[in-house]
Amino acid sequence: MRKVRAPSVHVKVSAGDNAQVALSINVGQSQARQRLRFGNGNAKLDAAIFTFSLPAGHSCPFAKACLSKSDRAEGSIRDGKHTEFRCYAASMEARHGSVRRSRWGNFEALLACGSKEEMTRLILDSLTPFAGYVRVHDSGDFFSQDYFGAWMEVARQRDRTLFYAYTKALPFWVRCKDDIPENFVLTASYGGSHDRLIEEHGLRYARVVYSEDEAADLGLELDHDDSHAMRHGPSFALLLHGTQPQGTPAAKAVRALRDQGEFGHGYRADSIRIRLGRRPLRLKTMPHD
Numbered sequence: 001m002r003k004v005r006a007p008s009v010h011v012k013v014s015a016g017d018n019a020q021v022a023l024s025i026n027v028g029q030s031q032a033r034q035r036l037r038f039g040n041g042n043a044k045l046d047a048a049i050f051t052f053s054l055p056a057g058h059s060c061p062f063a064k065a066c067l068s069k070s071d072r073a074e075g076s077i078r079d080g081k082h083t084e085f086r087c088y089a090a091s092m093e094a095r096h097g098s099v100r101r102s103r104w105g106n107f108e109a110l111l112a113c114g115s116k117e118e119m120t121r122l123i124l125d126s127l128t129p130f131a132g133y134v135r136v137h138d139s140g141d142f143f144s145q146d147y148f149g150a151w152m153e154v155a156r157q158r159d160r161t162l163f164y165a166y167t168k169a170l171p172f173w174v175r176c177k178d179d180i181p182e183n184f185v186l187t188a189s190y191g192g193s194h195d196r197l198i199e200e201h202g203l204r205y206a207r208v209v210y211s212e213d214e215a216a217d218l219g220l221e222l223d224h225d226d227s228h229a230m231r232h233g234p235s236f237a238l239l240l241h242g243t244q245p246q247g248t249p250a251a252k253a254v255r256a257l258r259d260q261g262e263f264g265h266g267y268r269a270d271s272i273r274i275r276l277g278r279r280p281l282r283l284k285t286m287p288h289d
């Protein structure tokens with residue numbers, strides 16, 4: 001009798017003509033465990049980009065100006081005490097029960113892991129090795145140091161994949177700032193409870209702005225299609241979008257942008273070339289409508 005240990009998946013048994021063989025296979029918990037769900041692209045991203053999402057707000061321990069949560073069961077939105085602009089990802093969850101279910105499924109599977117190593121294994125098991133680009137957290141954020149470390153380890157083991165993420169989980173980042181793999185591009189997102197760490201540690205950042213003029217005044221280029229977010233480079237700006245709380249400056253800014261026809265016309269380049277070590281990868285982008 002032979003014991004098969006995870007993560008083995010192939011079993012070969014050879015026996016001579018007269019041998020008797022008893023074979024039993026136990027499928028352990030880790031093999032039966034539910035895998036994480038990845039998406040492909042979104043309204044502004046090419047379908048070649050894999051996306052990974054967690055429940056907005058619920059998985060964002062350092063969110064402040066952007067904090068909104070959609071109720072898991074009903075979808076209703078609750079803004080935080082300091083919300084200045086509503087989280088677009090939370091608005092999506094409010095509209096679609098299937099989005100909430102998928103994100104909560106991912107969150108619970110990760111929370112059920114007992115260690116960083118287990119989370120790393122779960123992510124590796126769930127993500128095809130052929131993924132070229134992964135946007136970590138189309139929604140949600142790094143919710144613990146172990147979870148942050150798990151993604152860094154995934155990037156080390158998948159060195160032909162480019163990973164990128166916006167994050168407000170700056171304490172987790174700065175704790176291992178000198179040990180971030182080259183193929184994981186991080187951008188600090190202003191609006192969190194630990195913004196001061198951005199300047200203190202010279203982190204590359206993104207700022208949400210209410211107009212193109214505001215971005216120009218700040219001397220920041222606008223990123224409309226993640227082309228800045230997925231490359232190492234200077235800080236940049238993001239134009240406010242989504243449904244904003246009524247009567248707030250953010251709601252007025254969104255209306256003004258819509259009136260100007262600003263949404264959906266941010267496409268600039270028809271391809272992005274990114275170099276990972278000595279291997280260049282080429283990604284076609286497409287205009288969003």
Ligand code: SF4
Pocket residue numbers: 056057059060063064066067068087088089090139140141168
């Ligand atoms: S950190 Fe991101 S996902 Fe979380 S609430 Fe803020 S904008 Fe939404």
